[in-house]
Amino acid sequence: MRVDTGPDGRAGDTAVRAVNALTARWAQALHEGTVFSAPGVWPLLAFLADGAAGPARAELAGALGVPAEQAAGAARGLLAELASVAGLDAALGLWTHHALALREEWRAGLPAGTHGVFGDDLVTAQERLDAWAAERTGGLVERMPVTLTRDARMVLATALALRTEWRQPFTERPLRPGAGPWQGRTLRGLHRRSVRPDRVGVTGTPDGFVTALTVPGDNGVDVHLVLGEERMTPGQVLAAGVAVVERGLPLTGGGALPHGHVGPGLHVEQQPATAPEPRTLDVTTVAYEVRADHDLLALPGLFGLTTATDTDGGHFPGVSPYPTRAARPGSVPDRRAARPVNTTRPQSRDASRGGPGPPRTGHRPHRPHGSVTCITPRLQISSSTTKRVCK
Numbered sequence: 044m045r046v047d048t049g050p051d052g053r054a055g056d057t058a059v060r061a062v063n064a065l066t067a068r069w070a071q072a073l074h075e076g077t078v079f080s081a082p083g084v085w086p087l088l089a090f091l092a093d094g095a096a097g098p099a100r101a102e103l104a105g106a107l108g109v110p111a112e113q114a115a116g117a118a119r120g121l122l123a124e125l126a127s128v129a130g131l132d133a134a135l136g137l138w139t140h141h142a143l144a145l146r147e148e149w150r151a152g153l154p155a156g157t158h159g160v161f162g163d164d165l166v167t168a169q170e171r172l173d174a175w176a177a178e179r180t181g182g183l184v185e186r187m188p189v190t191l192t193r194d195a196r197m198v199l200a201t202a203l204a205l206r207t208e209w210r211q212p213f214t215e216r217p218l219r220p221g222a223g224p225w226q227g228r229t230l231r232g233l234h235r236r237s238v239r240p241d242r243v244g245v246t247g248t249p250d251g252f253v254t255a256l257t258v259p260g261d262n263g264v265d266v267h268l269v270l271g272e273e274r275m276t277p278g279q280v281l282a283a284g285v286a287v288v289e290r291g292l293p294l295t296g297g298g299a300l301p302h303g304h305v306g307p308g309l310h311v312e313q314q315p316a317t318a319p320e321p322r323t324l325d326v327t328t329v330a331y332e333v334r335a336d337h338d339l340l341a342l343p344g345l346f347g348l349t350t351a352t353d354t355d356g357g358h359f360p361g362v363s364p365y366p367t368r369a370a371r372p373g374s375v376p377d378r379r380a381a382r383p384v385n386t387t388r389p390q391s392r393d394a395s396r397g398g399p400g401p402p403r404t405g406h407r408p409h410r411p412h413g414s415v416t417c418i419t420p421r422l423q424i425s426s427s428t429t430k431r432v433c434k
Contacts, residue, residue, distance in 0.1 A: 076277065232329055236323055267287065269415065352370070
């Protein structure tokens, strides 16, 4: 039995750990607000590794975290698992120029129905690619992030679109931060109160402390919103979020935290109450949108593409007898719209009467945040940091 997929053909623990590891390494390379999806890139690299030879094959295997001979099977298992998730649309597409011959063994290893052919009419071919991208993402991605040229011979692409509804809805209200880079702006705030203080917690990393909040969706998808100390980089915060999701970092839940300022933007206090009440967690967030294009060749070492772009020879003899290499159209766009960012705050209470009430946990980050979206409980679908919020 292969180690890359489970008995049902879905991604096994080895593949899931490899994808999550790529997420963590990608996060560490970030220096500004963005959104990215390692599960969207990983299958592409896996199928390329399956047809690669020499140093290019070794580099791709290193980036994938699995042996090249197991990569295609692991990619098929991953795509099958993604396709089984409620609210997630996932697809792989391959288009080749009619003059490019493919190795049948390699082509047969792709999921059924993924291969199309284009000719010299680049306008029509581009329209087909754009239509595929829009159709497979429900319009979230309007066009394929590849512009076909006369030299193009093959396009290999994945499309992912994830939708979820919050299990506990938010109430919209204006929000005007009193500190931080958003100070003085009126933002579209979202608020909710729950009796689940352990949805928020604090962990320590070598780079600083991080606060994490879990926002469950209604279809098995969890969004983990993370905030680090001001000196931390976006990559450090996201890497911590990845480790929290994988339970690689111990997280102290809100119910076990002492009173006072206990983490980045996190405050626990006890307020007067006229009757016994459970401990509560008050969350105020801002709606935000993140868009990004990623040129994979800008980080060739991360994705195992250093040798694959060399023009001295063909690096994918298992794909085609025609000498092929990785070219510039290797960008992956991710778009996320109206997603809440973690900002929570305590609610005011009348202090003139009543005895001590239960502890109340509040979280007030007034700077950009990060998020890690995962399929409960294993695979991390996307990660982001944001600077653009919705007014």
